Amino acid sequence: MKKKRKDLLGLRGVEREEIEEILATAEQMREISRRKVKKVPTLRGRTVVTLFFENSTRTRTSFDLAAKRLSADTLSFSVSTSSTTKGETLMDTARTIFAMSPDAVVVRHSCAGAPHLLARHFPWTVLNAGDGINEHPSQALLDMLTMRDRLGSLEGRKVAIVGDVQHSRVARSNIFGLTTMGASVRVAGPGTMCRSDLAALPVEIRHTVDDVVKDADVIMMLRIQRERLGRAVLPSAREYAAFYGLDLERLSRARPDVVVMHPGPINRGVEIAADVADGPNSVILDQVTNGIAVRMALLFLLLGNAEDASPT
Amino acid sequence: MKKKRKDLLGLRGVEREEIEEILATAEQMREISRRKVKKVPTLRGRTVVTLFFENSTRTRTSFDLAAKRLSADTLSFSVSTSSTTKGETLMDTARTIFAMSPDAVVVRHSCAGAPHLLARHFPWTVLNAGDGINEHPSQALLDMLTMRDRLGSLEGRKVAIVGDVQHSRVARSNIFGLTTMGASVRVAGPGTMCRSDLAALPVEIRHTVDDVVKDADVIMMLRIQRERLGRAVLPSAREYAAFYGLDLERLSRARPDVVVMHPGPINRGVEIAADVADGPNSVILDQVTNGIAVRMALLFLLLGNAEDASPT
C-alpha cells in the first residue's frame, strides 16, 4: 500500500491493484500459520486494540490471533451500546483508547459510519470490522482469497449471493470488491428484502434462488438473523429453508464444481443444509483460515513500513 | 510420551509409566514457576485455545498461565450452551477454532464424551478439562503430584474420597489414576448418591464418612453443588455438613498426618470446615500450584518434540 493508506474502512473505491497486493500478502501470511512456530516478530511492541460495540467472538478472535502471530500486543474492549447514549459512548470510549497509544484499532459498531468517524478524528489506523449494514471489508477480502484458491482468478466469474442482501454488510463489501476484481454478482433473497436500495449497486437482482444458482461459479449464502424470522419481514425458519435455503437438491442444479461459501456462524437447516455445509463444495472452513491470513496482511500492510520489507 | 499420544482425554487406561513421566515432568515445570523469570521458550509461536462450554475461571486460568509460561500464544473461548442446540454448537464452534490452526485445544463441556468427539474429528491435540461426569484428568494428575509430595509414593496408600462421588469427574479420574499407581480408594457420601454406578469402578464403598476417614492416608473432599442441596437428592447445607462434612472433630479421628485435599473452590462450612481447609493437614493451595505445573507438563509432552529435549 506504499504508506498511502492509513485505514481500511471499506472496499468501495479500493483499486484492483491494492486488493491484489492484500491478497498476495495474505498468501504469504498463510504460510506462517502452517509452520510449527506460527509467529513472526514484524509487529513486536505494537498495540492492536479490538473495540467491539457488537458482540462477535469469531471476528474479534480472528483479528486478535492475527495480531499475536505478528507479535503485537493485543487488547480487547467489548462495549455494550445499550447502557448509554450511543454517540457519547463511541467517542468517549474511542478517546480513552486512543490516549493509550494503540497502533491500530479494529472497530465493530451497529451504526454505519462509526469507524469512519474515528478514522477522521484520530491519527491512528482504524480497521472496520463491520459497521451497521455498510461494510465488512476484511470478510470480503477473505472471501475473495478463498474463491481465488479454488478458481484461480476472479475475472469473469459469476458469484451468487443469497439471503438478506440488502441488510448485509458482508454482501456489500463483496459486491464492491468482486466487481472491482472483474467478477459479476447476482443476488436473490426474500422478495421483501431485495428492493430498490440494491438498484444503486453493481449487481443483477434475480427473483428466485434457482435463478442465481444455476450458472454460478460461487454461491455465497448469507447468515439469517434468526430473531427476524417469523416476523412480518421474513417467513418462518421452515419456509425460509424451503424457499431460500441451500440444500442438496437445490445444489444439484448448480455446476458440479460450484464453490459454496458462508461467513458463519451457520444456521444449519435454515439458510444452508448440514450436508451442504459439510460437503465437498463447501469452503466454509477455508474461509476461517483465510480470515486470519487476510487480517495479518492488513495489519502488516497498514502498520508495517519500508524497513519491514518481508513479513517472514 | 514418545509421540504416541495425540490427546489426553482421561486417565482410564493410561499406564503407570506414562503417569510417572507426566508427574516427573511436572516437577521440573514447577521449578520454572519458582524462578524470577517464570518463562521458557519451549512453545513459542504455538497456539493454545481454551474452549469452555462450562464456566470455570480457575481451570481455564491455570491452563492459560501454563501455556504462557511455556511462551505459547493463548486464546480463550467461553461458549454458553444454553443458547443453541448443544451438538451443533460443539461441532461448529470446534470447526471454526480448528480452522484457526491451534496446536492444542483445552475443552470443558457438560456432556461426557465431547472432548473425545473433537479428538476423533480433528488432527490437533485435545486436552479434556472436564466432560460431564466422566473425567477431569489434569485435576487427578495434580492431585497425585500433591499426594506424592507429601507421601513419597502412592503405592499402597489409602485414599478416601468423600461426597457426591458418583457425579464427580474429579473422583472418577482420581480413581483410575490412583489405582493404576498402586493406591486403593474408598469412597463415602450421601446414601442417595453412592449407588450401583460405582460398583463397576475399582473402589470400596463405605457408608459413613468416619469409616473411610479413620485409616486414610489422604482425605479428598469433593465440592458439593450448593444448588443441589435441600432438594430431594441431598440434605440441607447444615445436614450435609453434619453428616458428610470434614470438621476438626471428625478429622481428629483420622491419622494425625493425614493429607486433606479439595479441588476448590471450597464451600466453607459445608463439605469442609474453615479451620480444616486452612489447617496444617490441608494441601489445598499446593493443589493450585501443582495445577499449573501439571498443565505445563501436559502441554510440553503433547506438543513438544524430540528436539525439545529439556523444557528448561
Next chain:
Amino acid sequence: MKKKRKDLLGLRGVEREEIEEILATAEQMREISRRKVKKVPTLRGRTVVTLFFENSTRTRTSFDLAAKRLSADTLSFSVSTSSTTKGETLMDTARTIFAMSPDAVVVRHSCAGAPHLLARHFPWTVLNAGDGINEHPSQALLDMLTMRDRLGSLEGRKVAIVGDVQHSRVARSNIFGLTTMGASVRVAGPGTMCRSDLAALPVEIRHTVDDVVKDADVIMMLRIQRERLGRAVLPSAREYAAFYGLDLERLSRARPDVVVMHPGPINRGVEIAADVADGPNSVILDQVTNGIAVRMALLFLLLGNAEDASPT
C-alpha cells in the same frame, strides 16, 4: 523505592521523595509508549494479575497494558461479589491466585482495606486499584503527573476538587498526595455530601463551586454515580449540573489557564459540560496516557531490582 516497599496501598503517609521518584520514573516510561516498539524486556517472565471485584474496564486495561509494555505476562480475574459472602470470596480467591505464583496482584474491591488484608497475608506485591471509599493511589499519581506537566511544580498550587468528595477514593488519594507535594486542596460539593468526615483531612471545605473555582490552578471534577442522582442524598441530574457541574459559564470565572481534570468516564452534561471536557483547559486524555506511564513506573519500581538499573 530501594526495595523498601513491597506494596502500594495508598498515598497516605507516602513521602515526598518517593512520590518524586515515581513521577520521574513515569516520565521515562512515557517515552516508551511514544516509540514505534512500545515494549521493553524489563519484566519478561513475570506474572501480573488484575483481580477486580468491581468492574472497571479502563483501570484494568491500563494496568494490563502497562504490564504488557514491560513484557510481563498478564492474567485478568473479574469476580462478582454479589454471588457469595464477600469475605470468603476475597480470601479464597486471593489464596488461589497467590498459589499461582504471581509477582504482583492489582486489586480493586468495594470494601476499604481489602488490598491491605491481602498485602498482610501474602508475600507478593499488592497494588491497590481502588478500595471502597478509601484510596486509589495510581489515579492520584497520574493526576499529579498530569498537573506537573502543565504547571511545572505542585508546590504552592491550589487544587479544587468538586463533587461527592466524601465518598471518593480518587479525592482522598489526591488529597494525601497533593498536600505531601506542597499543594493545597479545597473541596466543594452538594451540602449533604461534604460533612464532618472531611474535617479530619488536610482540606479546606468551601460551600459553593464558584468559591473553589475562582482562584484554583487545577479544577478536578469527580465522576458522579448516576444511579445515586435523584435519590434522597443527591438532586436530579439537571439540578446537579446547575449547582455543581462545570460548564463554560462557570469556567469563565476561573483563571484562564486553569487545568481541568476528570478521572473518567465522564457524564457529559452532568458534572462536566461537553465543551469544557473537550476544550483547551481539559487534560482528560493526558490523564489516560499518563495512567499507563504511572502504572509502568509502579510495576517497575515494585518488581524491578538493582540489576534492572534502567527501564529503557
